Amino acid sequence: MExxxxxxxxxxxxxxESKIPTLKLFGKTEDGKKVCxxxxxxxxxxxxxxxxxxxxxxxxxxxxxxxxxxxxxxxxKEKMLDGQKVMAAQVWVNNPKLTGYLGSVLRKTxxxxxxxxxxxxxIQKYIIDHDLKSFSKVAVTGNKIPRTGFKVDExxxxxxxxxxxxxxxxxxxxxxxxxxxxPRKEVFVRGNEIIMISFKSSKGFSKVITWKKFEGGExxxxxxxxxALIQKFFKTLKEIGPDVLVGFNSDAFDIPSIMDRAKKFxxxxxxxxxxxxxxxxxxxxxxxxxxNGITHIDLYPFFSRTMADRLKTDIMSLNRISKEVLNxxxxxxxxxxxxxxxxxDNPKDICEYxxxxxxxxxxxxxxxxxxxxxxxxxxxxQVFKTCRATYGNLVEDYLLKENPNFxxxxxRKPSKEEFIKRRKxxxxxxxVHEPKPGLYQNLAVFDFKSLYPSIIISHNISPSSLMxxxxxxxHAVPEEDYWxxxxxxxxxxxxxxxxxxxxxxxxxxxxxxDVKSSQHAILDARQYSLKxxxxxxxxxxxxxxxxxxxxxxxxxxxxxGRDYIKKIIEQSKKAGFEVVYAxxxxxFIYKKKSVFRSARKTYEKFLKQINxxxxxxxxxDFEGLYKKGLFISKKSxxxxxxxxxxxxxxxxxxxxxxxxxxxxxxSPLAKKIQLKVLKKVLAENASKNAVKLVKNELKKxxxxxxxxxxxxxxxxxxxxxxxxxxxxxxxxxxxxxxxxGYFINPGMLVQFIIIKGxxxxxxxxxxxxxxxxxxxxxxxxxxxxxxxLPSVKRILDAxxxxxxxxxxxxxxxxxxxxxx
DNA sequence: ACATACCGGGG
DNA sequence: GTGTACGGTATGT
Numbered sequence: 001m002e003x004x005x006x007x008x009x010x011x012x013x014x015x016x017e018s019k020i021p022t023l024k025l026f027g028k029t030e031d032g033k034k035v036c037x038x039x040x041x042x043x044x045x046x047x048x049x050x051x052x053x054x055x056x057x058x059x060x061x062x063x064x065x066x067x068x069x070x071x072x073x074x075x076x077k078e079k080m081l082d083g084q085k086v087m088a089a090q091v092w093v094n095n096p097k098l099t100g101y102l103g104s105v106l107r108k109t110x111x112x113x114x115x116x117x118x119x120x121x122x123i124q125k126y127i128i129d130h131d132l133k134s135f136s137k138v139a140v141t142g143n144k145i146p147r148t149g150f151k152v153d154e155x156x157x158x159x160x161x162x163x164x165x166x167x168x169x170x171x172x173x174x175x176x177x178x179x180x181x182x183p184r185k186e187v188f189v190r191g192n193e194i195i196m197i198s199f200k201s202s203k204g205f206s207k208v209i210t211w212k213k214f215e216g217g218e219x220x221x222x223x224x225x226x227x228a229l230i231q232k233f234f235k236t237l238k239e240i241g242p243d244v245l246v247g248f249n250s251d252a253f254d255i256p257s258i259m260d261r262a263k264k265f266x267x268x269x270x271x272x273x274x275x276x277x278x279x280x281x282x283x284x285x286x287x288x289x290x291x292n293g294i295t296h297i298d299l300y301p302f303f304s305r306t307m308a309d310r311l312k313t314d315i316m317s318l319n320r321i322s323k324e325v326l327n328x329x330x331x332x333x334x335x336x337x338x339x340x341x342x343x344x345d346n347p348k349d350i351c352e353y354x355x356x357x358x359x360x361x362x363x364x365x366x367x368x369x370x371x372x373x374x375x376x377x378x379x380x381x382q383v384f385k386t387c388r389a390t391y392g393n394l395v396e397d398y399l400l401k402e403n404p405n406f407x408x409x410x411x412r413k414p415s416k417e418e419f420i421k422r423r424k425x426x427x428x429x430x431x432v433h434e435p436k437p438g439l440y441q442n443l444a445v446f447d448f449k450s451l452y453p454s455i456i457i458s459h460n461i462s463p464s465s466l467m468x469x470x471x472x473x474x475h476a477v478p479e480e481d482y483w484x485x486x487x488x489x490x491x492x493x494x495x496x497x498x499x500x501x502x503x504x505x506x507x508x509x510x511x512x513x514d515v516k517s518s519q520h521a522i523l524d525a526r527q528y529s530l531k532x533x534x535x536x537x538x539x540x541x542x543x544x545x546x547x548x549x550x551x552x553x554x555x556x557x558x559x560x561g562r563d564y565i566k567k568i569i570e571q572s573k574k575a576g577f578e579v580v581y582a583x584x585x586x587x588f589i590y591k592k593k594s595v596f597r598s599a600r601k602t603y604e605k606f607l608k609q610i611n612x613x614x615x616x617x618x619x620x621d622f623e624g625l626y627k628k629g630l631f632i633s634k635k636s637x638x639x640x641x642x643x644x645x646x647x648x649x650x651x652x653x654x655x656x657x658x659x660x661x662x663x664x665x666x667s668p669l670a671k672k673i674q675l676k677v678l679k680k681v682l683a684e685n686a687s688k689n690a691v692k693l694v695k696n697e698l699k700k701x702x703x704x705x706x707x708x709x710x711x712x713x714x715x716x717x718x719x720x721x722x723x724x725x726x727x728x729x730x731x732x733x734x735x736x737x738x739x740x741g742y743f744i745n746p747g748m749l750v751q752f753i754i755i756k757g758x759x760x761x762x763x764x765x766x767x768x769x770x771x772x773x774x775x776x777x778x779x780x781x782x783x784x785x786x787x788x789l790p791s792v793k794r795i796l797d798a799x800x801x802x803x804x805x806x807x808x809x810x811x812x813x814x815x816x817x818x819x820x
Numbered sequence: 821a822c823a824t825a826c827c828g829g830g831g
Numbered sequence: 832g833t834g835t836a837c838g839g840t841a842t843g844t
Contacts, residue, residue: 100832100833104833119832121832177830178830180830182831192831248829248830253831257831286836300830305836315829316828316829317828317829334831335830338831390836413832413833413834414834415834416833417833419833545834664828665827715825715826715827716826716827718826726825726842728825728843729841729842729843730825730826731825760843761842762843786841
């Protein structure tokens, strides 16, 4: 027997080789040796709540197409279910893959229909039950066995495993990026050549590999052809032997591309430490790529959901995130230029571009990894899973992990029918005070500190306390006829309170730590992970897929919340402030004729007054002071749109939320004008210039002088042409193009122009190439009224600029004649 | 009014 | 595996 202590990298249950699943744990020792521990002797369990004689269960056997499922042991225990004591049988199963199936069979029986915990993924239970953590030490006992096929230093037939605590490992990281040649504008991976791959490692490895030779590139290595490039990718992965492979959108783009090309050239994928290739697994953000023994991190899902609230940018591209987080931009090179350079055998600039992307990816990873790790530790799941999780997943994982401390049976996920039923049930959300469109000066934003968590804790909002005891003794819900008992404290408020208290404790410690130290960064990451999870409890209660879903609890939370925010609005008005906008837990207020310099003092004084009037646990924070705020109206409504505003902060940064200029199905012209107008209005303080700009652009457009390229609308063709039941403009354009002999393929990006003529938008849509070749004229009317106007109208409306000012003083009819 | 289809990230 | 993101918008029918 041997004992090996190593940092755990990843765990999974492998069913590829035989019907008996093998548990594989990968990691590395302190001195950097790679280890894999395997075992096929893992047992899983489920719970059955029953008063029936359990003898029948003890020797239960079930034939399945995946082998025999046998019950190996049954243990009776007293458990809690919704705060009530129940007798339950813990049923141990020989094969973890069959637990769910056994559960579904038992559920159909009369005696054993109340089945629990059969739907918790085995690995998740295993990690919780063995107290394991990503990149933390584990101690394994077992026998060394021959390493046949494994790319590790040691392979162990595992008997036992335990958490060995201690420091977490600093992983060896390899960041990568690919470039593809895509002259036919297919958006998706199929059929596109990979022309180069770049690498940057945490150990200083830096290289671009490509298959067209040129003079004088730095860190460039040339290979014979694309096949050799793909082979080189796997070879490099093996040579560097990273603990973490990181990309940006690599789940959806880089790795699927590599897999696709490897298949085409018959290159065997050897990525995992057991010689296996990439594996496509389901994650809550869509398909994800798993590698045995290496943690694959895709930065995109983590930034675009978990970190989104912390970023100013609304656009989650590598460039924008790098700019904000690292203060470093991508090399600018648009994809048409990439195609052009490659076609003309001049890939040098592409190489530099590619390497910069890998470098930014590595830097972003290094910056954000502590945060990912804190999330992973907090919910006790593998970082692979946590960094792709939705808020709901994080709460659910946290509850699954904390729940055993309460001896409660963990709830099941809803059935399909239940899910559909829940989804139909809507309820009133937070209170929204619609903004009056306009540009405001010196705005203050206050928000309740953890409004919903505070409400849940202080009103004991929990399924187990719902309508227990007498109404007079409980917390009555505003506008509703139900209540929550004050005691005993329910599982959800209890877990949440512990979480909030932990965060308070961390924040207290942080005060005495140097802001620039790495310890501070870690503590900040930890408190942030706790904050995100705490703030998501409410959403979780009302999320139809939740195990601990409770519509009454969710309703109660928003009901209390509306009560609180309305009181703040009233108080603000009484104190002589104008309330511009309020949403759920925040208010945007201002005072007419205020001066920026003195505004902060005024607001701070008022905030203090608010806080003095609030009960103990409720508190409002000063979220920010903005020099300017632009609120715009809904499309055709008088009241303003929700979450659509642009702010200019104290340092002159623009914060733009919810404007459409980011989308590719808008013409570059509309996007460009919208952004310019916003900048002029907010940053340059010149709405006159904005009007002038719009006027000029419209004039150009009407004279037919706008370059065609600026008018291209790009929409992806997602299906075969014959499968469309509704023929939208991109489909119609593609159909016409195909008849003319153009290459049309599902997956491609249809770039079209709306041309002059009669009929619907679809009838007037033609692909860009055809418009160019046949010298068709674009339709100024369409671009004026369907592209440019919608993008700026609401902004200028908010500033009380009348349409005529920029559209023209002439009538529409006159304009049409003008165009002719 | 309702249904359908697409956006995001990546080249 | 019981479910496969989601909220917003334009255009067709």
